[in-house]
Amino acid sequence: MATYAYRCPACGDFDLTRPMGEAPDRAVCTRCGASSPRRWDAPSLAGMNPALRSALAREEASRDAPEVVRRSPGGERR
DSSP states (O other), rough: EEEEEEEEEETEEEEEEETTOOOEEEEETTTTOEEEEOOOHHEEEOGGGGGHHHHHHHHHHHHHHHOOSSTTOOOOOO
């Protein structure tokens, strides 16, 4: 599911969640029912959970320069 932004001429901005690629060019305002055009914005990538963003960055970096592991984390050496 993706979140799409619309701008009502009377009420202002509102968002609708729809399956990706299925957002209409116009939507009914959730407050007043007016026909509202879709608003084009950059994706909300900054809103990602910081821990998830960090994990994804480490995973991507490990493709080219994997970290060397000498023993398993938390385990004792045999």
